[in-house]
Every structure is written in C-alpha cells, then in structure tokens.
Amino acid sequence: MHSKFVIVGGGAGGLELACKLGRKLGPGQVMLVDSRLYHIWKPSLHEVAAGTLDIHQEGLSYQMLAHDNHFTYVYGPLTALDAASRSFTVGAIDGERGETILPQRQIGYDALVLAVGSTSNYFGVPGAAEHTISLNATEDAERFRLTLLKLLVKAELEKASRARSGVDVVIIGGGATGVELAAELREASGVYATYGSGQLDPLQDVRITLLEGAPRILAPLPERVSAAALKLLQQRAITVATETRVTAITDEKVTVQGGQEYAADLVVWAAGIKAPSLLGELGLPLAKGGQIEVGGDLAVPGFPDIYALGDCAHCVGADGKPVPPRAQAAHQxxxxxxxxxxxxxEGRPPPTAPYAYRDYGSLVSFGQSTSVGSLMGSLKGLNWFVEGLFARLMYVSLHLLHHQAVLGTVRTGVLALARFLIKRSTPLVKLH
Incomplete structure (x- = not known):
C-alpha cells in the first residue's frame, strides 16, 4: 500500500488533518492509520469514566469518517519505520482466540505525519502501573466506569447489611483531567444513588480524594482559576490535598510522603504524561522527554518528509518554551x-512563516449542569476569567468545533440535537 500523505494517529490533531486534507485533495491522496476502530475526543474521557457520556453514542467510526471525508483508513498499530525507503510497518491485528484477523502490512508514503499522542508517566512510583487506571483511551475510561458500578452495587449491599460501606476513589494529579474527573464523579454519584435502592448517601458513601504534588491544583493556570476550582471542589465535598507526593500504591491504599495513607478502592493516575516508548525505536531525533524533535515547519530535522504534531512532538515556540501538550495546540x-x-x-512552495502556538486559554468543566471555572484566552497580553453558564457554553462549543472539523456543520448540528434529545429519554448516567 502507498499514499501521498499518511497520518499515523487518529487523535484530535491527526484526525482533523486527515479529514480536512481528504476533503481538499479527494480520494486516494490521504491515509490515516490507527490502532483503534473509532475516535473519541480525548478531553471528554472523564465523562465516559463517570458514565455521563456513552462511548457507544459518542464514538465516531474511522471507517465512516474515511468514507465521508475521502481518505483511506488502515486499522493497526505502527510497529517500525524505514525512513530510507519511505515506508513503515503496521502490526497484525489478532482476534480474541489469538487468530490473525489482519496480517502485518507495509505502507509507503511521500509525506508522513506522526500524531501518536502520549501515555502515562508514573515517575517510578511503586504500584502505580499495576494498581491505577489512567484515562489515556476509551478502554481505560470504560474499565473505570464498570469497576465503579460494581463497587457501588457492593457498597449498597454492605450498607443494607450494616457492614462497612462506601467507595473510596483517589485521583492522583490535580491538573485538568483530575479536577474534571473529580467534579464529574461527584455529580454522577448522586445520580447513581438515585437509581439505586436509596441506601447510599453520595456525599458520605462515595468519598473522593484529589492528591496534587504542587502547591495548588491546576498549577499551569492563573491562580484565580485555581482558587475558583478549589472552592467548587470543596463545595462538592471532595477532599483536596496539595503538596502531597505519592510514594506507593497498593490495591487497598495510597501512601504519600510522610507516611500518611489514603484508603482506595479505585485509583486514577492523572499526574503526568510522556511520549510513547515506541518513538525511541524509530531512529528519529528525540527531545529529553522522549518526544520527536520538530522544527518550525513541524518537520523532523534530517527527515524532511516526516512530520510530527500533538503530544508526541517537541516543538519550541517563539518564546523559546516547548508548546504545551493541549488539544488546541494539536488543532493549530x-x-x-x-x-x-x-x-x-498544488506545486506551490510551503508557508514561509513557521508554526506559532497561540494560547486561547483553558476551560475546566465541573459537571454536566453546573458552572465551569475557566481562563479565557489572551489578547494583547490580557486575560479574562469566566465562569458559570457562559463558560459552560464555551466548553461545550470546543467539543462541537472538533466535531465540525471532522463531520461538517450540518451533521454536527444534527448530532448535537440528537444527543440532547437522547439524554432526556435515557438514564443520566450509563448503568450498563
């Protein structure tokens, strides 16, 4: 197989590039390779984990997107790269019984874009990899949701028999993912209790603890945003411990520096990301953090036909600082x-100006129907703090803009209306 433009990785940036480029150039010019069959906007995984978003309704089939946007979709993981011959290997896909469904394949390219995202960085904490769930992919979020459902059912039975009851959820990392998950879980726990037998008190029996090593949560954002977020979490009876470094994790507890222990039935790791280890095997220049080095044109130095974008790319902005691993950076x-x-x-020269990251601000969700604390963009060095309904609408609009990029305006509008109606005819959280 061969394609003029090949994108490996169907996350926010990779998929948007494939869809827009496919619509511009037409069939046979663009190929997208991904190890999964469907796409979900990664910033919404905390909603999938809490059960407030149904992955089977939210997920978009790559095959469907390929058909509608005139690109070719190849199912499988990148396993090796031969830059000299402008080709790479896509690994085989096996079935549940170990049988080979799709064989290993070789794909040639004229231009290759690596957009393989990131994975969790456990920083060597004992037990972190074995006893935590990281929200890196849809299967992680679904595993968290199903585990939480089982724990809630168990807690109801225990409380009915007057035994020890309740569920202890510990979230490690006070960045956007950790904060949003904590808020979403608190809202969802009340809905779970409503659909149950009435034995559980969501505030007392679903205990949520957020641990952060920095002096404050949402440390990269302005202090006003951090303070507003802390207040909203405390109003929802969520325990927040800052300047707390985790030293060990087991299947029953989380131990922090100083010896304090937190009971834990379910632990989420949201304390950091790193580049996939596979990148170290491709023969490309890497930054200290394992990301692929790229220049201002997003091309890999010494490999003019290979580009990288998103979390897996180490791109230095005009200010000399690395571009942050955010969805808006991948989109740009x-x-x-x-x-x-x-x-x-079209046979024209490339853009003369290098890529320049523009920070439009950050929005933090605090549930489906509650307010959103946010920092909105910067214009000539000025920042604005927004919250409440206006901020919530802005947060939702980001998701809709992503869908518009891959589905088009009309289909995005129809899909938004359909989901609005479905939410009013189904449980507020996914119970199966």
Missing part, C-alpha cells in the same frame, strides 16, 4: 500542516 498544528500539504499538492 493540524491546520498548519494542512496548508503545507495543500501547497505541496
């Missing part, structure tokens, strides 16, 4: 490469 990089490749296809 996808648009930059879109112009580069369209120009290339």
């Amino acid at each position: 990089q996808a648009d930059y490469l879109l112009e580069t490749f369209v120009r290339q296809a």
Whole structure:
C-alpha cells in the first residue's frame, strides 16, 4: 500500500488533518492509520469514566469518517519505520482466540505525519502501573466506569447489611483531567444513588480524594482559576490535598510522603504524561522527554518528509518554551500542516512563516449542569476569567468545533440535537 500523505494517529490533531486534507485533495491522496476502530475526543474521557457520556453514542467510526471525508483508513498499530525507503510497518491485528484477523502490512508514503499522542508517566512510583487506571483511551475510561458500578452495587449491599460501606476513589494529579474527573464523579454519584435502592448517601458513601504534588491544583493556570476550582471542589465535598507526593500504591491504599495513607478502592493516575516508548525505536531525533524533535515547519530535522504534531512532538515556540501538550495546540498544528500539504499538492512552495502556538486559554468543566471555572484566552497580553453558564457554553462549543472539523456543520448540528434529545429519554448516567 502507498499514499501521498499518511497520518499515523487518529487523535484530535491527526484526525482533523486527515479529514480536512481528504476533503481538499479527494480520494486516494490521504491515509490515516490507527490502532483503534473509532475516535473519541480525548478531553471528554472523564465523562465516559463517570458514565455521563456513552462511548457507544459518542464514538465516531474511522471507517465512516474515511468514507465521508475521502481518505483511506488502515486499522493497526505502527510497529517500525524505514525512513530510507519511505515506508513503515503496521502490526497484525489478532482476534480474541489469538487468530490473525489482519496480517502485518507495509505502507509507503511521500509525506508522513506522526500524531501518536502520549501515555502515562508514573515517575517510578511503586504500584502505580499495576494498581491505577489512567484515562489515556476509551478502554481505560470504560474499565473505570464498570469497576465503579460494581463497587457501588457492593457498597449498597454492605450498607443494607450494616457492614462497612462506601467507595473510596483517589485521583492522583490535580491538573485538568483530575479536577474534571473529580467534579464529574461527584455529580454522577448522586445520580447513581438515585437509581439505586436509596441506601447510599453520595456525599458520605462515595468519598473522593484529589492528591496534587504542587502547591495548588491546576498549577499551569492563573491562580484565580485555581482558587475558583478549589472552592467548587470543596463545595462538592471532595477532599483536596496539595503538596502531597505519592510514594506507593497498593490495591487497598495510597501512601504519600510522610507516611500518611489514603484508603482506595479505585485509583486514577492523572499526574503526568510522556511520549510513547515506541518513538525511541524509530531512529528519529528525540527531545529529553522522549518526544520527536520538530522544527518550525513541524518537520523532523534530517527527515524532511516526516512530520510530527500533538503530544508526541517537541516543538519550541517563539518564546523559546516547548508548546504545551493541549488539544488546541494539536488543532493549530493540524491546520498548519494542512496548508503545507495543500501547497505541496498544488506545486506551490510551503508557508514561509513557521508554526506559532497561540494560547486561547483553558476551560475546566465541573459537571454536566453546573458552572465551569475557566481562563479565557489572551489578547494583547490580557486575560479574562469566566465562569458559570457562559463558560459552560464555551466548553461545550470546543467539543462541537472538533466535531465540525471532522463531520461538517450540518451533521454536527444534527448530532448535537440528537444527543440532547437522547439524554432526556435515557438514564443520566450509563448503568450498563
């Protein structure tokens, strides 16, 4: 197999690039390779984990997107790269009984974009990999949700028999993922209790603890946003411990520096990310953190036909600082490469200006129907703090803009209306 433009990784940036480029260039020019069959917007995984978003309704089939946006989809993981011959290997796909469903394949390219995202960084904490769940993919979020459901059922039975009851959830990491998951879980726990037998008190029996090593949660954001987020979490009876470094994790507890222990039935690791270890095997130049080095044109130095974007790319901005691993950065990089490749296809020179990251701010969700504390963008060095309904609408609009990029305006509008109606005819959380 061969394609002019090949994108490996169907996350926010990779998929948007494939869809927009496919619509521009037409069939046979663009290929997307991914190890999963469907796409979900990664910032919404905390909602999937809490059960407030149904992955079977939210997930978008890559095959469907390929058909509608005129690109070719290849199912399988990247396993090796041969830059000299402009080709790479896609690993085999096996069935549940070990049988080979799709064989190993070789794919040639004229231009290759690596957009393989990131994975969890456990920083060597004993037991972290074995006893925590990280929300890196849909299967992680679904595993968390199903485990929580079972624990809640068990807690109800224990309380009915007057035994020890309740569920202890510990979230390690006070960044956006950890904070949003804590708030979403608190809202969802009340709904779970409503659908149960009435034995559980969500505030007392579903105990949520957020541990953060820095002096405050949401440390990269302005202090006003952090303070507002802390207040909202405390109002929801969520225990927040800052300047707390985890030293060990077992299947029953989390131990922190100083010896204090937190009971834990379910632990989420949201304390950091790193580049996938596979990148170290591709023969490309890597930054200290394991990300692929790219220049201002997002091309890999010494490999002019290979590009990288998103979390797996180490791109230095005009201020000399690395571009942060955010969805908005991946979106902007996808648009930059879109112009580069369209120009290339038309025989025109590439853009003269290098990619420049623009920070439009950060929004933090605090549930489906509650307010959202946020920092909105920067304009000429000025920042605005927004919260409440306006901020919530802004947060939802980010998801809709991503869908618009891959589905188009009309289908995004129809899908949004359909989901609005479905939520009013189904349980507020997924119970199966």
